[in-house]
Amino acid sequence: MKNASSVTRRRRFGTSRWLVLLLIIASVFVVRAVSPVMPGVTVAPERIGEMYLTDSLVGLFIVDGLLIAVAFAVRRALRRGQMVLRGLAGATEAIVEALYNLTESTAGKWARQVFPWVAGIILVVLVGNLVKLLPGVESIGLLHVAEGEGKGHAARHLFMLGNLPVTALVNRPPAEGEELYSVVPFVRGVTTDLNFTVGLALISVFMTQVIGVRAAGLGYFKKFFNLGRLAKMWTKERLGPFEAIFPFLDLFVGLLELIAEFAKIISFSFRLFGNMFAGAVLLFIIGILVPVFVPSGVVLFEVFVGLIQALVFGMLTLVFMTMATKVHG
Numbered sequence: 001m002k003n004a005s006s007v008t009r010r011r012r013f014g015t016s017r018w019l020v021l022l023l024i025i026a027s028v029f030v031v032r033a034v035s036p037v038m039p040g041v042t043v044a045p046e047r048i049g050e051m052y053l054t055d056s057l058v059g060l061f062i063v064d065g066l067l068i069a070v071a072f073a074v075r076r077a078l079r080r081g082q083m084v085l086r087g088l089a090g091a092t093e094a095i096v097e098a099l100y101n102l103t104e105s106t107a108g109k110w111a112r113q114v115f116p117w118v119a120g121i122i123l124v125v126l127v128g129n130l131v132k133l134l135p136g137v138e139s140i141g142l143l144h145v146a147e148g149e150g151k152g153h154a155a156r157h158l159f160m161l162g163n164l165p166v167t168a169l170v171n172r173p174p175a176e177g178e179e180l181y182s183v184v185p186f187v188r189g190v191t192t193d194l195n196f197t198v199g200l201a202l203i204s205v206f207m208t209q210v211i212g213v214r215a216a217g218l219g220y221f222k223k224f225f226n227l228g229r230l231a232k233m234w235t236k237e238r239l240g241p242f243e244a245i246f247p248f249l250d251l252f253v254g255l256l257e258l259i260a261e262f263a264k265i266i267s268f269s270f271r272l273f274g275n276m277f278a279g280a281v282l283l284f285i286i287g288i289l290v291p292v293f294v295p296s297g298v299v300l301f302e303v304f305v306g307l308i309q310a311l312v313f314g315m316l317t318l319v320f321m322t323m324a325t326k327v328h329g
Helices: 002-033 055-079 087-131 194-223 228-234 243-289 294-325
Strands: 141-145 156-161 164-168 181-185
Touching: 055 087, 055 194, 087 194, 087 294, 194 243, 194 294, 243 294
Parallel strands: none
Antiparallel strands: 141 181, 156 164
């Protein structure tokens, strides 16, 4: 029985090996027959058609839809009364339990207050990073005339859309009267949009202040505006020669703490945006330079980077929220 199973595995491995080799050879011929289109990299999200709907907003809808679908799948499994969840519900349970244990070990009694924000941020960022890697994302969309991009660029006819010549950027100047066209994708990775990362950073920093106020009351703001010693100076209370410096040090430290809160927004926003946007550009460039086999390795690398960035964003939120609950004398 053991020998039969090993023979079966060998056959499957042999079949898969030849299938992968066949796909690589086929991709070589496809790339030679249809040259890759030079990508147009834009930082800002683009509107789809005439309606106010951007490609990154569609990506956000897909992320939300996937997370809601997973939530309903878990709810359905729980309503069935399953003692041990399996499949998608079981995997979700394992992920959520691991995140809660991590939050509890860090935040202690404030874990229930902190956990929803940490887990929500990690899951949204992780799914957003993975959706960016799906086929068709940022590559399928609507054609429109590239205004202001004709001069000084290179162009070539790729195919005919009815009587309309569709062009892409290559290594010759466009002919006189020739128009360049660009593609507005239907879906763009939401984490490559700076608006999304700034919004997520604002939520993280704002809720950190809310949890700090819940833990310490209005005394939480003393770390920003510590005026106790300065008030003693106004009341002309006698202070020692060195004690007279401390009120101004308190003001300086409070100012640094206030600047640090705003710096968190910038740090959160540009760290996630920079890594994900750079990954998207890298995929475009590798797809043009070496369109066969190599992009698969880059995609696997981007999966790893997406996981790390989601954990970094969530872990920093967890640390900052936990620090906000610590009341100092």
